[in-house]
Amino acid sequence: MDSFEYRDNRLHCENVLLSKVAEEFGTPTYVYSRDAIELAYLAYANALQGRDDMVCFAIKANSNLAVLNILARLGAGFDVVSQGELQRVLKSGGSADRVVFSGVSKQSSEIRYALKAGIHCFNIESAAELERINTVAGQLAMVAPISFRVNPNVDAGTHPYISTGLKENKFGIAIEDAPRLYQHAASLRHVNIIGMDCHIGSQLTEIAPFMDAMDKLLALIDVLDTQGISIKHLDLGGGLGVCYTDEVPPTPQQYIDAVLDKIGDREIKLIFEPGRSIVANAGVLLTEVEYLKHNESKNFAIVDAAMNDMLRPALYSAYLDILPLQISDSQECQEYDVVGPVCETGDFLGKDRQLNIAAGDLLAVCSAGAYGFTMSSNYNTRTRAAEVMVDDNQSYQIRARETFDDLIKGEKILPQN
Numbered sequence: 001m002d003s004f005e006y007r008d009n010r011l012h013c014e015n016v017l018l019s020k021v022a023e024e025f026g027t028p029t030y031v032y033s034r035d036a037i038e039l040a041y042l043a044y045a046n047a048l049q050g051r052d053d054m055v056c057f058a059i060k061a062n063s064n065l066a067v068l069n070i071l072a073r074l075g076a077g078f079d080v081v082s083q084g085e086l087q088r089v090l091k092s093g094g095s096a097d098r099v100v101f102s103g104v105s106k107q108s109s110e111i112r113y114a115l116k117a118g119i120h121c122f123n124i125e126s127a128a129e130l131e132r133i134n135t136v137a138g139q140l141a142m143v144a145p146i147s148f149r150v151n152p153n154v155d156a157g158t159h160p161y162i163s164t165g166l167k168e169n170k171f172g173i174a175i176e177d178a179p180r181l182y183q184h185a186a187s188l189r190h191v192n193i194i195g196m197d198c199h200i201g202s203q204l205t206e207i208a209p210f211m212d213a214m215d216k217l218l219a220l221i222d223v224l225d226t227q228g229i230s231i232k233h234l235d236l237g238g239g240l241g242v243c244y245t246d247e248v249p250p251t252p253q254q255y256i257d258a259v260l261d262k263i264g265d266r267e268i269k270l271i272f273e274p275g276r277s278i279v280a281n282a283g284v285l286l287t288e289v290e291y292l293k294h295n296e297s298k299n300f301a302i303v304d305a306a307m308n309d310m311l312r313p314a315l316y317s318a319y320l321d322i323l324p325l326q327i328s329d330s331q332e333c334q335e336y337d338v339v340g341p342v343c344e345t346g347d348f349l350g351k352d353r354q355l356n357i358a359a360g361d362l363l364a365v366c367s368a369g370a371y372g373f374t375m376s377s378n379y380n381t382r383t384r385a386a387e388v389m390v391d392d393n394q395s396y397q398i399r400a401r402e403t404f405d406d407l408i409k410g411e412k413i414l415p416q417n
Ligand code: LLP
Pocket: 058, 061, 079, 102, 103, 162, 199, 201, 202, 203, 237, 238, 239, 240, 273, 274, 275, 276, 277, 312, 316, 370, 371
């Protein structure tokens, strides 16, 4: 996390002291580095230089308008999975013709909205969805650009909850069914086949599963070609992992070099849908220690952020580094479980962490830029955190902390009778 570093024992984001951010905006607060986001995106874009490819940020990882706007300004495309996500792209200055629409269940109204907006492609995940998209496009007298998400049945070697490319997963169409479905799609009047896609999982730390998937998809593209169906783009999804602790995932450059190597001199446009690898290490979650509590066998640091703010440790047993904003001179660490105020045993941000802390100290939960705020909830009637973007020596609040009134908006009690 180069954009986050200690200077004089105090943790900074770019040229901003993080304790100042906490002071100004309170805690819990997500803080992102503009520089880190831009560098991560450019690592993909630069590796593809000179080619007519698209890097479509998977906005489920972080959908704040300011984040999307920064990426849109660099020319990024976007991968969306709902009408709401598409509306966010348009609102933040992204262009519809650089959007791919993924997800297993697109509603008719969402399909209509996306068609009218003029998106680049629908990534279709079932035969039923193909029929629906053809019907909705027909009603609008339009032709929908489509791709099938093919499930190549490869093991991504990642956590089962974020592995999506195996036969038993709900995602995509079976590779064996693909030729039949492509043939059928070719016979429909209101869809236009332009691509093929896959997404085999998330937090992959090896290139091999991507290559296995590519081999299978390229072979399928060749089969379709002999049947008169030409595939113009290959979308490899997202999935490139990041370093949370000691993982050493390939860099975007290494990954793309391997992809381009395999593509050779084929004339095909490439699409990537990275989420985590653009934003995970561009963000931290600031939190304050409320209480220290010592049980017979455990020490707890009870902090003001909880599983509703950052769900990943509770849901996937994910490990996120937890750092003090100020390193103290004394070396006397104790082992703590860092837990939140939510009434669940699963409400922890970190277990067995060596920390030298007191109540009132500030901590940073690291690598929190992806699947942090976007997976947050209001469980226990907790207002969701504020979000701040740091740009060099400036910090901008890019989302105000929710208020109680925001929370109960739309709720009503029954009339007296
Ligand atoms: N494209 C599709 C179709 C996807 O389903 C996903 C992620 C991506 C792209 C982006 O993948 P990435 O580059 O971020 O790995 N909440 C989990 C991760 C769920 C990923 C879901 N799909 C977590 O916090 O680890």
